[in-house]
Every structure is written in C-alpha cells, then in structure tokens.
Amino acid sequence: MSNTLSRRDFSKLLLSGVAGSALGLFGTSTNAFASTKRVVIIGGGFGGATAAKYLRKLDPSIQVTLVEPKAVFYTCPLSNWVLGGLKTMDDIAHTYAALKSKYQVNIVPDVVTGIDVVKNMVKLKNGKTLGYDRLIVAPGIDFKYDSIEGYSENVANTQMPHAWQAGSQTILLHKQLLDMKNGGKVFICAPANPFRCPPGPYERASLIAAYLKAAKPQSKVIIFDAKDKFSKQGLFKKGWDRLYPGMIEWRSVALGGKVLKVDAGAMTITTELGVEKGDVINIIPPQKAGKIAFDAALTDATGWCPINPVSFESTLHPGIHVIGDASIAGAMPKSGFAASSQGKVAAAAIVRLFQGKVPAAPSLVNTCYSLLASNYGVSVAGVYKLAVDGIIEIKGAGGLTPLDADDNQLNQEAMFAQGWYQNICQDIWG
Amino acid sequence: MAVKPEIGLTASALMIAVIVAGSSALPADCLASANSARKFSARQSDSSPRGQILALSCASCHGTDGKSVSVIPTINGRSVEYIETALKGYKSGDRPSTVMARHAKGYTDEELRLIAEYFGTISTTNK
Known part of the structure; x- marks a missing residue:
C-alpha cells in the first residue's frame, strides 16, 4: 500500500482522536460559526506574520489582530550571514508596516500575559483584552537555561550569547568575534534534537570561519555537539575540508561534545572529558515552546505543542491553532520556512472553518539553504503530506544538494539562498 | 456574508459529508462538494x-x-x-x-x- 493518505484515511483523521479538537470545534458551535470572524495571532515571526497576511488575502472579511511587542523583527535566517560579515542587521530587519497598510492587519505592540480559553480572550500587559473567534499562537522557542549548569539568561546577555533569537544577541556575538584576538578559539555549543534550525549551528561555524580565515587566520572554531550526527553533515564536512582546512573541529557527543556546565567568569565549559577555555563561547541551549504556550497549557510532556495536522489546531484546546517552532509538526523541521508553510495551512483551514467547511488536505513544504561561503550554498528540501499518524515526508522527493555538486551549482545555490530570503520576507512582511 | 448553517457540523454531519464524498478525486474537493450538496453557499471563487x-x-x-x-x-x-x-x-x-x-x-x-x-x-x- 502506498503512503498516500486515502480519502478514508483523511476522514478517519478528521474523526479520530488525533483530530479530536477539530471535532470538538465543530461541537462548539459558538466558535465554529460565530457571527464575527475575529482572529488574534500571538507572535509576528515567520509563522504568525504569514498567517496574518494570508488570512486577510484569502478572506478579507476576517478581522485579524497581530500581537507582537517588537516593532522591528530580526530574522534568524541570515543572522549567521551577519556574524560572517556578509550582511548587516538592517538587512535582516522587518517591520509590520506593510501588514498594517496593505493588508489592514491590526498590529498591537504589546505582550500577551494570558489566554482565557473560556471567554475566548487574550489578556495584554497594558491591561486590555482582545476577544477572538479563533486564536493562532506562534510564540517560537524559549530556552531551557537550567539544563546547563552555570548558564542563565543573564550569562547569555553578557558573556556567552546564544544568538538563537536574532537581535541584540546577534549583535553581542558579532562584537565578540570582532574583538577576539587572532589565534582565538570560538566555541559553538549545539543542543540535541529537536531544536530550531537544525543546520544553523553548522552554517554559523562555516561563516564565522570565513570571517576568521580572512581577518584572524590563526583562529579556530570548535563545535561541541550534544548529537552524534547533524543536518547536511556530509555537505558541511566536505565544504569545511575544501574551504577551511584545519579551522573547524566538530566534537560529537561520543567525543565529549555535550556541555554540562559553563563558567562565565573563567570563560570555560565543562564536558565529560574535562574543562575547555574559549575566547568566544556561543551556547545554543536546549529549547522548548515559547512561554505563552506553557502559560496557556498548550504544551505536552515534551515541552512542545501537539496539534491536529489538518489545521494546526491544538489537540489540547479547541479553537487555538499553534504553528511554527512551538508545534509538534511530525517530520517537519523547526525552521522559518516550515513555520511560514504552516501559517498558510492554518490560515486556509481557518477560512474554511469560518465558512462552515471542513479544512482542505494541507500541503506543506520546507527548504533550508545554508551558506558555507558567499559563493558556496547547499540546501535540504522536503515535501510533506498527511498520513494516518501525522505529517510525513513524501518518499522520493526532497533531500539534499548532491555531495558531488560542482562549483557552479554550489554558487547557484548560494544565489538562490539570498533570492529565497528576499522572496519569503516579501511574502511574509512585504 | 458569513455562512451560518442552521445545524452544527457535528460528527454525524461529517459522516454524511464523508459518505457523500465517496467517489471524488481528492479529500478537499470531495468534502467541499459534499458541503455544497448540503447547500452551504460558496462565498468565494473556490473552483480548485x-x-x-x-x-x-x-x-x-x-x-x-x-x-x-x-x-x-x-x-x-x-x-x-x-x-x-x-x-x-x-x-x-x-x-x-x-x-x-x-x-x-x-x-x-x-x-x-x-x-x-x-x-x-x-x-x-x-x-
């Protein structure tokens, strides 16, 4: 039997416990068929901002409010390019001006302090409330600071940045790299799966090496990894040998890659094999769903949010959809691209639900470009579908840049990486 | 105009939709056609x-x-x-x-x- 989800399977999914909330939803007729069509979205990143735009684009009769405290959103994609000196912070900055003026999205620059799931209301820090008929929660990630002894938000903000949410953290890590002496050691400490942007730590190592090779060639980058393998591993390792021989070292979990403890004052990390002193130490801690997802009890024991893959509606709270990194989206990675794809699926589902229709079978994709140098790009792609047990990758599709890709293709992929960024940002915030 | 059907789309209504859908090509299409069969007006262009x-x-x-x-x-x-x-x-x-x-x-x-x-x-x- 093929992996294709048959009509019967799709129906089963809609009627099964997996999709229990979809049913629950149809049961709560006040939600499903409210006379108003108000959607509140918490979070203006790749998932939330996409959902805002596409809800308005697909059905202009829906009232959309986007709650996002930051006036300027800096993207994680391309933030490694800033660290490598290829882009500036301005290049990765986006605002909500176009969503407001072109798509009439109501932008509320505030922090959500709570969600009243009984009254269908979002509470804001300023004391006001926002009523909704459907809510989209797109909070991204939060960090498990306490999983590494000695690490904390304060240490991240002063000595050992994570730079895994772009903005002041990116600026801090960039400054540390600029200030570092020639011959210094840069540590990048990567977490176990699942985490935001699986190829990210390795693109970061590449582009930091690119900068160091030109400016401080005696320096080294060491990746301490809590895993025994990583995304695009063959492509990265081949590229490192070609571009930065001897400059990038990767230590797997079996070789003492897992960081147990840090000492911010001494600028050291401790692994199973002992203490190591670095000059720049980038700690990418283990992660969990953003805070509001926990506050609203949208998370399960994994620390992420279970969803119905047809509509990205929470299986724990009918009427609330969770998209992006915070959601448990089967085979899809936690990436900006995936979040945006999910934002469109959730928007299309909500449009149909407001019309009293069953959501269409979703179509989900992902493409992640990574740069190893300005003219050296690689990618991984995935096309996804629903199976009875959730979102799976379609076999025979997707996959990696070929390991034997020639320089022309690698250069083309680097160009497309930049082209992709321009287009997806325009598709979301433009 | 918002669609406001008199009945809630309950599990049993869904069942009907699914059964009606029997012979269409795709779930989305079949469920949509099942819905229109139930006289849910298609407000927007919804051809595919x-x-x-x-x-x-x-x-x-x-x-x-x-x-x-x-x-x-x-x-x-x-x-x-x-x-x-x-x-x-x-x-x-x-x-x-x-x-x-x-x-x-x-x-x-x-x-x-x-x-x-x-x-x-x-x-x-x-x-």
Missing part, C-alpha cells in the same frame, strides 16, 4: 481549493502570487502549458535544476497540473 493550497507553498521561494522580487524566477503570468511542462520536466529530470527536481517529485502529475493552472490564470483573477 486544492490548486490554491498547493500553490501557496510555491510563494515561499517564488514570491507572493508567484511574483519574484529576486533572482528566483517569477512564475506569475506564465502560461499554464509553460509551467506544467517545466514542472514535469523537473520531475522527470529532463529539465536541469538545483532544487526544483526535489520539489517536483513530491507531487503527482495531476497536482503539478493544478499548480500550473493556478499560476497560469492568477494574473487575470488576482490584482
């Missing part, structure tokens, strides 16, 4: 919701409505035949690409046709 939902994915690289603002090719306004031929060429490997073959292989020929129809006609149906 499947084509639209498939095409939304393309915009993440090719730009909103397939209008690129970068080095990636624009697909908005290309003819249905051009897009369909290109997509099928990527899928078979006849047409060289970096990433498109990896995407095209994720869709049936029918789905590629729906995507081509969506972008091939979008310029006349959208702004």
Whole structure:
C-alpha cells in the first residue's frame, strides 16, 4: 500500500482522536460559526506574520489582530550571514508596516500575559483584552537555561550569547568575534534534537570561519555537539575540508561534545572529558515552546505543542491553532520556512472553518539553504503530506544538494539562498 | 456574508459529508462538494481549493502570487502549458535544476497540473 493518505484515511483523521479538537470545534458551535470572524495571532515571526497576511488575502472579511511587542523583527535566517560579515542587521530587519497598510492587519505592540480559553480572550500587559473567534499562537522557542549548569539568561546577555533569537544577541556575538584576538578559539555549543534550525549551528561555524580565515587566520572554531550526527553533515564536512582546512573541529557527543556546565567568569565549559577555555563561547541551549504556550497549557510532556495536522489546531484546546517552532509538526523541521508553510495551512483551514467547511488536505513544504561561503550554498528540501499518524515526508522527493555538486551549482545555490530570503520576507512582511 | 448553517457540523454531519464524498478525486474537493450538496453557499471563487493550497507553498521561494522580487524566477503570468511542462520536466529530470527536481517529485502529475493552472490564470483573477 502506498503512503498516500486515502480519502478514508483523511476522514478517519478528521474523526479520530488525533483530530479530536477539530471535532470538538465543530461541537462548539459558538466558535465554529460565530457571527464575527475575529482572529488574534500571538507572535509576528515567520509563522504568525504569514498567517496574518494570508488570512486577510484569502478572506478579507476576517478581522485579524497581530500581537507582537517588537516593532522591528530580526530574522534568524541570515543572522549567521551577519556574524560572517556578509550582511548587516538592517538587512535582516522587518517591520509590520506593510501588514498594517496593505493588508489592514491590526498590529498591537504589546505582550500577551494570558489566554482565557473560556471567554475566548487574550489578556495584554497594558491591561486590555482582545476577544477572538479563533486564536493562532506562534510564540517560537524559549530556552531551557537550567539544563546547563552555570548558564542563565543573564550569562547569555553578557558573556556567552546564544544568538538563537536574532537581535541584540546577534549583535553581542558579532562584537565578540570582532574583538577576539587572532589565534582565538570560538566555541559553538549545539543542543540535541529537536531544536530550531537544525543546520544553523553548522552554517554559523562555516561563516564565522570565513570571517576568521580572512581577518584572524590563526583562529579556530570548535563545535561541541550534544548529537552524534547533524543536518547536511556530509555537505558541511566536505565544504569545511575544501574551504577551511584545519579551522573547524566538530566534537560529537561520543567525543565529549555535550556541555554540562559553563563558567562565565573563567570563560570555560565543562564536558565529560574535562574543562575547555574559549575566547568566544556561543551556547545554543536546549529549547522548548515559547512561554505563552506553557502559560496557556498548550504544551505536552515534551515541552512542545501537539496539534491536529489538518489545521494546526491544538489537540489540547479547541479553537487555538499553534504553528511554527512551538508545534509538534511530525517530520517537519523547526525552521522559518516550515513555520511560514504552516501559517498558510492554518490560515486556509481557518477560512474554511469560518465558512462552515471542513479544512482542505494541507500541503506543506520546507527548504533550508545554508551558506558555507558567499559563493558556496547547499540546501535540504522536503515535501510533506498527511498520513494516518501525522505529517510525513513524501518518499522520493526532497533531500539534499548532491555531495558531488560542482562549483557552479554550489554558487547557484548560494544565489538562490539570498533570492529565497528576499522572496519569503516579501511574502511574509512585504 | 458569513455562512451560518442552521445545524452544527457535528460528527454525524461529517459522516454524511464523508459518505457523500465517496467517489471524488481528492479529500478537499470531495468534502467541499459534499458541503455544497448540503447547500452551504460558496462565498468565494473556490473552483480548485486544492490548486490554491498547493500553490501557496510555491510563494515561499517564488514570491507572493508567484511574483519574484529576486533572482528566483517569477512564475506569475506564465502560461499554464509553460509551467506544467517545466514542472514535469523537473520531475522527470529532463529539465536541469538545483532544487526544483526535489520539489517536483513530491507531487503527482495531476497536482503539478493544478499548480500550473493556478499560476497560469492568477494574473487575470488576482490584482
């Protein structure tokens, strides 16, 4: 039997416990068929901002409010390019001006302090409330600071940045790299799966090496990894040998890659094999769903949010959809691209639900470009579908840049990486 | 006008929708047609919701409505035949690409046709 989800399977999914909330939803007729069509979205990143735009684009009769405290959103994609000196912070900055003026999205620059799931209301820090008929929660990630002894938000903000949410953290890590002496050691400490942007730590190592090779060639980058393998591993390792021989070292979990403890004052990390002193130490801690997802009890024991893959509606709270990194989206990675794809699926589902229709079978994709140098790009792609047990990758599709890709293709992929960024940002915030 | 059916779409109504849907090609289409059979008015142009939902994915690289603002090719306004031929060429490997073959292989020929129809006609149906 093929992996294709048959009509019967799709129906089963809609009627099964997996999709229990979809049913629950149809049961709560006040939600499903409210006379108003108000959607509140918490979070203006790749998932939330996409959902805002596409809800308005697909059905202009829906009232959309986007709650996002930051006036300027800096993207994680391309933030490694800033660290490598290829882009500036301005290049990765986006605002909500176009969503407001072109798509009439109501932008509320505030922090959500709570969600009243009984009254269908979002509470804001300023004391006001926002009523909704459907809510989209797109909070991204939060960090498990306490999983590494000695690490904390304060240490991240002063000595050992994570730079895994772009903005002041990116600026801090960039400054540390600029200030570092020639011959210094840069540590990048990567977490176990699942985490935001699986190829990210390795693109970061590449582009930091690119900068160091030109400016401080005696320096080294060491990746301490809590895993025994990583995304695009063959492509990265081949590229490192070609571009930065001897400059990038990767230590797997079996070789003492897992960081147990840090000492911010001494600028050291401790692994199973002992203490190591670095000059720049980038700690990418283990992660969990953003805070509001926990506050609203949208998370399960994994620390992420279970969803119905047809509509990205929470299986724990009918009427609330969770998209992006915070959601448990089967085979899809936690990436900006995936979040945006999910934002469109959730928007299309909500449009149909407001019309009293069953959501269409979703179509989900992902493409992640990574740069190893300005003219050296690689990618991984995935096309996804629903199976009875959730979102799976379609076999025979997707996959990696070929390991034997020639320089022309690698250069083309680097160009497309930049082209992709321009287009997806325009598709979301433009 | 908002759709306000008298009855809630309960599990049993869904069952009916599913049964009515028996012979259609795709879940989305069949459920939609089941709904229209129940006289839920289709407020918006809804001729191929499947084509639209498939095409939304393309915009993440090719730009909103397939209008690129970068080095990636624009697909908005290309003819249905051009897009369909290109997509099928990527899928078979006849047409060289970096990433498109990896995407095209994720869709049936029918789905590629729906995507081509969506972008091939979008310029006349959208702004």
